[in-house]
Amino acid sequence: MLYAQVHLTLPPWVHDEVDATRLYPDAASRIALAIDLSRRNVTHRSGGPFGAAVFNAGGRLIGIGVNRVVPSNCSAAHAEVMALATSQQRTQRFRLNEDGERITLATSSQPCAMCYGALIWGGIDELLIAARADDVQTLAGFDEGPLPADWSGELEKRGIAVQRDLMREHACDVLRTYGESGVVY
Numbered sequence: 001m002l003y004a005q006v007h008l009t010l011p012p013w014v015h016d017e018v019d020a021t022r023l024y025p026d027a028a029s030r031i032a033l034a035i036d037l038s039r040r041n042v043t044h045r046s047g048g049p050f051g052a053a054v055f056n057a058g059g060r061l062i063g064i065g066v067n068r069v070v071p072s073n074c075s076a077a078h079a080e081v082m083a084l085a086t087s088q089q090r091t092q093r094f095r096l097n098e099d100g101e102r103i104t105l106a107t108s109s110q111p112c113a114m115c116y117g118a119l120i121w122g123g124i125d126e127l128l129i130a131a132r133a134d135d136v137q138t139l140a141g142f143d144e145g146p147l148p149a150d151w152s153g154e155l156e157k158r159g160i161a162v163q164r165d166l167m168r169e170h171a172c173d174v175l176r177t178y179g180e181s182g183v184v185y
């Protein structure tokens with residue numbers, strides 16, 4: 001029998017440990033949440049060391065994501081895709097900024113080749129990144145895949161502003177903890 005649906009879920013701890021009511025007014029608070037999600041995902045062993053979150057212009061949290069590849073047996077279940085997808089389901093929009101609202105995606109690590117494409121189609125205006133692809137490779141052993149040489153310039157051309165290296169060391173701490181654990185989850 002062929003499967004006709006895909007069911008992806010965030011871990012149960014998100015309901016107890018993420019404050020969905022507070023405001024995240026600036027880049028620092030938004031990237032801090034993405035990194036905090038990555039750390040909690042490692043602590044709970046509920047997926048790989050990556051977290052992401054989507055915010056509206058006022059700093060309201062629309063959706064979050066953590067890596068769920070291993071628990072879901074789904075290679076697409078990266079943190080950025082999970083954050084975009086849960087936000088799209090909540091707002092019932094496949095392009096999150098279609099009504100002109102400025103949408104921000106914050107992610108604990110530079111998006112991989114797949115997430116790079118996903119964020120272009122997801123309808124965001126701003127991308128906030130903590131760790132670099134090199135950090136992910138060196139500290140946690142993940143290949144981020146091929147990106148255009150001028151990947152951030154290609155985003156800017158499409159109206160997506162990019163800020164990099166935000167709280168990079170904090171994100172690297174999580175990647176290092178995961179890498180040194182020797183456990184794959």
Ligand SMILES: [Zn+2]
Nearest residue numbers: 078112114115
């Ligand atoms: Zn990815």
